[in-house]
Structure formats: structure tokens, C-alpha cells
Amino acid sequence: MEFDWIWKAILIIIIGTLLLRVAGRKSISQMSLAQTVLMIGIGSLLIQPISGENIWVTFGVGAILILTLIVMEYSQIKWDIAEKIITGKSVTLIENGQLIEKNLKKYRISVDLLEMLLRQQNVSNISDVEWATLEPNGQLGYMLKSEAQPMTKGDLQQLVHQLQQLQMKINTLQDNINPSNQNAKNQGNIFQEVANKQHQTPPPKHLE
Numbered sequence: 001m002e003f004d005w006i007w008k009a010i011l012i013i014i015i016g017t018l019l020l021r022v023a024g025r026k027s028i029s030q031m032s033l034a035q036t037v038l039m040i041g042i043g044s045l046l047i048q049p050i051s052g053e054n055i056w057v058t059f060g061v062g063a064i065l066i067l068t069l070i071v072m073e074y075s076q077i078k079w080d081i082a083e084k085i086i087t088g089k090s091v092t093l094i095e096n097g098q099l100i101e102k103n104l105k106k107y108r109i110s111v112d113l114l115e116m117l118l119r120q121q122n123v124s125n126i127s128d129v130e131w132a133t134l135e136p137n138g139q140l141g142y143m144l145k146s147e148a149q150p151m152t153k154g155d156l157q158q159l160v161h162q163l164q165q166l167q168m169k170i171n172t173l174q175d176n177i178n179p180s181n182q183n184a185k186n187q188g189n190i191f192q193e194v195a196n197k198q199h200q201t202p203p204p205k206h207l208e
Contacts, residue, residue: 038069087136094132097145107134118142 042062076083083089091103093114104114115126117140123129128148133141 038065041065090133090135090141092131092133093140094126094129094142096131097127097129099126103134109134114140 042065072082072086076086091107092100093103093109094100099111099114103109104111114132118126118129118132121140121142123142123144125148128144129142130145131141131143135141
């Protein structure tokens, strides 16, 4: 009984892992079309040595596939037209709350599918969406209108700062209109007495 399939299986796992490690670390949802085709091809290719094909030829073909992918990816970095042909560009599906019907038809995306993708992002109304795009990896990118965006910590801090400034202006205006208000505030202020070195309100003689 031949047991060469055992070491072939182990070698396939090791070499296959190394080949895919070179190919990149992107998850399935982040893969481009070329990467998806490569992964399918590698999966089909790696199983062939077990069925009797030459194992080293298989690994060589796998290496050539990955090398081709790397060349394609570098060409996309260098030339914009290569990126457009190989990966594609983002496409606008919603603009200022309005559906771009021609793009929906072109990419065969139904309104129901678009609404499903928006619901998964906790978007309840298409009219709240400023922009929505279909990305090359099939994911939906979107930006809500300013009035529909949730408040961030930075927004809250800015609001508090503006309220504090407004309160300071109101206090200054009140003091300018009625200076006696400021005197009334200082009246009985024991810290102000220390600064003035005298009592605001003279205490009884027997308690001085």
C-alpha cells in the first residue's frame, strides 16, 4: 500500500500556506476580482497532486499564478488605467438622497438589495444618505447628511465650549448693564474681604 499521499498532503498544506501568505492578508470580503480568481485556482490546483499529478509542477504553477497577481497589483499602483481595468472604480448609487437609477441598472442592483445593505449599516431612510457608493470589492460605502449624522464626542465638546462662551458673554453683558449685580455678588464674599483687607459688611464689635 502506498503512503506517499500522506507526505503530499502535509507538503500541500505547508507550501499552500506559504503561497497564500505571499499573495496577501486580505479577507474574502476585501479581495479584488483577480485575487478571488487566484484563490479559487489555487484551491483547485493544490488538490491535484493527491490525485496523481506531479506535485512539484503543481507548486510551480501556483507560484506563477501568485507572481502574476503580484505583478498585476503593482501595475495598479503605478498606472491608474490598469487599476480601472483590473479592479474597477467605485460607482455612485445615491447622491443627495436620490437613487442613481442608471448605475443600479448597470450593475444589476435592485432597490431591495440596496435597502438591505443600508439597513445592515443602521440607515433607516434613503433620503438621509448624502452619498452611497458600490466599492470594487462589492462593499457599500456611504455618508449621511449632516443633519442625520450621530453626534460624536468632538461635536459634544464643541457644543459645550460654545455654551460656555455664550454664558460668559451673557454674564459680561449683564454686568455692563447693571454694575450693581457684580457688587452684589462680591457682597459677603469672604475671599474678596482678604483681597480688600477689610470687611464688606462690618461684623458686630464684640465679634471682630
